[in-house]
Amino acid sequence: MQDILKIIRSRHSTRGAFDLTRPITKETQTLILEGAQWAPTPTNMQNFEIIVVDAREQLDAIGKVPADMSEQFLRETYALLSHSTAELCEKKTGMLITFFPSTWTNPEAWDPDSDYRSQLTFLGRAIGETPLLMLVVYDATKRAPGSVGDPVGLISLGCVLENMWLVCESLQLGLHVLTVVSDGPVEQSLKELLHVPACMKIAFACSIGYAAHPSASYTRVRRDLGAFVHYNNFTRTEPHAPAKDQS
């Protein structure tokens, strides 16, 4: 019990560069893919495909895709950012603004007609520093039974992600999720490059590798259990002490 909670708690986003001299072997890739394989899905529909990119030339080609995010993507990301650690600790949700390149957080660059747009080159940098990318795609013309807009089917993709992430954590491999690959213009370019059929949608990409540098610790926040657990009806919350070690 403690072991799984330990892995869940220590799993984190690795946002620094990965060590390009340490490729991820096919055997290790298979372990990560088996994590995805055994993810739960509604009616066991297994509504996902995974594109594994480990060839340097293909990674470099992806890195050249313009990071031409929509204004909405940039605006909504910005809304979740804190400007200081103190603000983040107070909010207990969101992320520090310093994790993002300054061009992303420059409202001048959000306007599609702005001259600053050309500076949104983050995709190239992220891909240039990874030995392995796994893109999770799904057929947007299908859905989980009865799920209007397919929220139930999309939950599966989260299960796939978490399983892959926990396997990586247990192998001391870093993982960084990139959702920018699912944003309109970026997704379109990637679909062409990777020959993804028109009916399919890219959900996210996982950049995976061994961290190039020992990771600097950073502030990770979560709401307390008492802030989101409701007992027997929505109006009843209770403060929670952390669980005792049951190992």
Ligand SMILES: Cc1cc2nc3c(=O)[nH]c(=O)nc-3n(C[C@H](O)[C@H](O)[C@H](O)COP(=O)(O)O)c2cc1C
């Ligand atoms: C569905 C999903 C999409 C995410 N997309 C991104 C992303 O595009 N870029 C990024 O840096 N992190 C992304 N993340 C990572 C979250 O920002 C991260 O999990 C959150 O800030 C908590 O930090 P932690 O992973 O270190 O616990 C994503 C996570 C999930 C679950």
